[in-house]
Amino acid sequence: MSWFIGIDIGSAYSKGVIIKGFELVASHVIISGANYRTSAESIRTDLIRQVNLTHDDIANTVATGSGADNVYFASQKVSDIVCTARGINSVFPQARTVIDVASQSTKVIRLNGEGKVANFTVSEKCAGGSGRFIEVIANVLRIDLSDFGPLSARSRTPITFGTGCAVFGESEAITRVSEGIPKEDIAAGVNKALASKISSLVKKLKLEEPCAVCGGGALSIALVKTIESELNTTLLVPPHPQLMTALGAAIIAATSATPESSKKQN
Amino acid sequence: MTKVVLTDKSSNLLSAIKGPTGPEHRQLANEVMRQALEQASLQIDDISCIVATGYGRVNVPFADRQITELSCHARGVSSLFPNVRTAIDIGGQDTKCMKIDNGRLTSFVMNDKCAAGTGRFLEVTATALGIRLEDMGDISSKATKKIQISNMCTIFAQQEVVALLSRGEKLENIVAGLHDALASRVAVLAHRLGIKPDLVLTGGVAKNTGMVRAMKESLGCELFVPEEPLLTGALGAAILAKEIYIKTVAEGKALPTKSRRLEKATFFT
Numbered sequence: 001m002s003w004f005i006g007i008d009i010g011s012a013y014s015k016g017v018i019i020k021g022f023e024l025v026a027s028h029v030i031i032s033g034a035n036y037r038t039s040a041e042s043i044r045t046d047l048i049r050q051v052n053l054t055h056d057d058i059a060n061t062v063a064t065g066s067g068a069d070n071v072y073f074a075s076q077k078v079s080d081i082v083c084t085a086r087g088i089n090s091v092f093p094q095a096r097t098v099i100d101v102a103s104q105s106t107k108v109i110r111l112n113g114e115g116k117v118a119n120f121t122v123s124e125k126c127a128g129g130s131g132r133f134i135e136v137i138a139n140v141l142r143i144d145l146s147d148f149g150p151l152s153a154r155s156r157t158p159i160t161f162g163t164g165c166a167v168f169g170e171s172e173a174i175t176r177v178s179e180g181i182p183k184e185d186i187a188a189g190v191n192k193a194l195a196s197k198i199s200s201l202v203k204k205l206k207l208e209e210p211c212a213v214c215g216g217g218a219l220s221i222a223l224v225k226t227i228e229s230e231l232n233t234t235l236l237v238p239p240h241p242q243l244m245t246a247l248g249a250a251i252i253a254a255t256s257a258t259p260e261s262s263k264k265q266n
Numbered sequence: 267m268t269k270v271v272l273t274d275k276s277s278n279l280l281s282a283i284k285g286p287t288g289p290e291h292r293q294l295a296n297e298v299m300r301q302a303l304e305q306a307s308l309q310i311d312d313i314s315c316i317v318a319t320g321y322g323r324v325n326v327p328f329a330d331r332q333i334t335e336l337s338c339h340a341r342g343v344s345s346l347f348p349n350v351r352t353a354i355d356i357g358g359q360d361t362k363c364m365k366i367d368n369g370r371l372t373s374f375v376m377n378d379k380c381a382a383g384t385g386r387f388l389e390v391t392a393t394a395l396g397i398r399l400e401d402m403g404d405i406s407s408k409a410t411k412k413i414q415i416s417n418m419c420t421i422f423a424q425q426e427v428v429a430l431l432s433r434g435e436k437l438e439n440i441v442a443g444l445h446d447a448l449a450s451r452v453a454v455l456a457h458r459l460g461i462k463p464d465l466v467l468t469g470g471v472a473k474n475t476g477m478v479r480a481m482k483e484s485l486g487c488e489l490f491v492p493e494e495p496l497l498t499g500a501l502g503a504a505i506l507a508k509e510i511y512i513k514t515v516a517e518g519k520a521l522p523t524k525s526r527r528l529e530k531a532t533f534f535t
Contacts, residue, residue: 034432104422126380127421136421167381167390167420168359 002059003051006249007043007074008083009036009067012103012132013216015246016043018051018058022090022251026050027243036070044073062253064245066104078252080245081109081120087248088212089115091238096208099198099227099235100245101217103131106198108205121205127166129197131217136166137190140173141183148187149220155188164197191226199230212236214244267470268295268322270302271500272313275508277345281305282497287322295326296528310526317507319499321359325531330523333506335499340364340371342502343466346492351462354481355498356452356471358385363456375459381420383451385471391444394424395431399474402441406476409442423447442476449480456485463487468495 003025008015010032018026028046032039040063048055063071064083071077084107088098093115100107105123112118123129127136138148152158159176161169169190176186194217202211211233217223218241228235238244268287272280283305285298295318303310310328318329319338326332343353344366353364360378364371377383381390392399413435417423423444430440448471465487471477472495482489492498514521 034429124419125417125422126419128380128419132421163379165380165420167386168378 002254003053003057004250004253005044005047005058005061006083006246006251006253007040007061007063007065007068007071008080008243008246008249009040009063009065009070010102010104010245011066012135013242014039014043014065014067015243016040016047017243017246017250018047018053019247019250019254022254024240024243024247024250027240027246029242032067036067037072040067040071040073060253060256062249062256064249075253076256078249081107081117081122083248083252084214084245085109085111085115085117085248086251087244087246088214088238090247090251091244092210092212092236094210095212095236097202097205097211099202099211099213099215099218101131101194101198101213101215101223103135103216105130106201106215106217108202110205110208119205121201123197123201126164128164128169129194129201131215133166133169133190133194134217134220134223136170137173137186140170140177141186143183143187146219148190149222151184152187152191152220153184153222153225155182155184157185158188158192159185161189161193164193169193188222188226191220191223194223195226195230198227202231207231207233209233210236212238214238214241216242218242267496268298268320269497269500270295270298271497271504272302272306272308273501273504273508275512277505277508279501280308282494282500284496293325293530295322296328296530299328300528310528313526315507315511315521315523317503317510319503327529327531328524328526330521331507331510333503336362336364336371336374338499338502338506339468340366340502341369341505342498342500343468343492344369345501345505346498347464347466347490349464350466350490351464352456352459353466353468354452354456355469356385356448356467356477357469358389360384361452361455361469363452363459363461365459365462373459375455377455382418382423383448383455385448385469387420387423387448388444388471388474388477390420390424391427394428395437395440397437397441402445403473403475403477405438406441406445406479408438410436411439411442412446413439413443415440415443415447418447418451442480445474445476445480446484449477449484452481453484461485461487464490466490466492468492468498470496 063074098109110119283302318326323332
């Protein structure tokens with residue numbers, strides 16, 4: 001059985017997976033940094049080392065994400081919408097809507113009965129409507145990104161942000177901190193602001209259930225819960241939400257592998 | 267910024283002071299007031315009427331009246347430029363476009379939702395580029411071309427300008443691109459209201475010569491800029507204070523005033 005790699009170079013994080021058959025056997029996530037080419041290389045090296053393989057063992061590699069062009073060793077580039085849809089479909093075949101909360105934008109994808117992309121909408125590149133808002137406010141609160149969700153889950157009285165803009169939100173958070181408002185209430189306020197922007201994007205496309213959520217934003221259970229209550233639905237959360245697009249790319253690599261494309265690997 | 271303008275009964279400027287607002291200074295309008303009084307060699311009891319305006323107008327405990335910044339700006343601008351029909355105020359917090367008729371505000375549009383359409387866009391990107399906000403005008407005057415900034419969101423533009431710099435693009439061309447980006451967004455807002463000459467540009471951004479140039483290009487018409495573009499709101503408040511006072515006295519009534527004690531606002535505690 002052959003091995004396939006999917007690499008998703010995002011604006012903030014680069015993600016890679018190896019699959020064997022259709023099973024995920026290794027994954028790696030790094031900060032994209034300034035040089036996407038180096039990031040792509042180091043992901044491949046790490047993935048291959050994890051499963052004790054050599055480059056020759058990889059039958060095909062597919063690249064996706066905004067930096068896909070930098071994955072020079074991939075046989076093809078596929079749009080992240082298609083890859084995310086494929087990745088989610090492999091985990092949740094029943095999903096009809098996918099919300100991908102990424103660092104630069106939020107995407108909502110409608111899937112048809114066969115799990116193919118029927119329609120999609122992408123938020124403007126606005127930090128106030130993407131996972132970036134969480135990063136900005138985590139920085140103000142001086143907390144780790146991974147602590148943001150658990151901290152905000154403890155809030156009983158989330159603050160309401162005056163604007164949906166991350167820049168104005170940052171100043172507002174600083175003011176709230178100086179007023180002595182607890183960190184968890186500020187963090188929970190971010191979830192509320194973000195969830196309301198995300199849910200209006202979902203409503204634009206019309207919510208068809210069941211709905212799955214993925215992307216780095218889905219790592220925050222508190223954010224997922226807030227979106228759930230905004231949309232009044234239960235969201236399907238995959239075990240590795242950040243890897244869904246890379247997983248989709250690997251699956252596409254596996255299903256579209258031809259002798260020519262695998263030759264290109266070397 | 268917190269600004270104080272003191273005028274006499276003929277609206278002549280006696281003193282004008284600007285001080286930073288910031289979260290911790292929000293309670294300290296009294297500090298700026300004290301400096302203004304000192305400059306004019308007056309006592310607080312000498313003041314006939316005090317009008318507070320701006321976002322923090324409720325945080326001025328010694329003000330007799332609170333009037334919206336829109337009304338005050340319109341009044342202040344038209345006292346300096348009697349023929350003004352459109353005033354555009356670009357500040358660090360919002361951008362306002364005002365239609366003015368005979369010195370009165372008739373309609374307005376405003377952006378306080380997205381930093382990318384306000385002076386904050388320049389503040390944030392200047393910091394990212396390691397330059398001072400007040401130097402942006404001079405820097406952009408050396409530009410040979412305008413580099414298009416593809417990200418609208420201020421947060422992402424911040425990364426973009428740093429990436430442009432590391433790619434070897436000239437600082438002055440990047441700054442000219444930033445001015446152009448902001449100016450074209452403000453122009454869209456202004457056109458929603460409809461622009462009529464004379465046009466006046468105020469707010470902190472009007473001190474940036476590069477932005478004034480970019481605004482003229484984006485709007486395709488001439489712009490007037492007051493000598494002190496930050497003070498038009500406070501000036502309008504002072505003129506309105508004078509009018510309130512004169513009207514009340516003419517009616518033979520006494521103007522109910524707040525206690526003339528210079529103390530800080532205590533709404534936080």
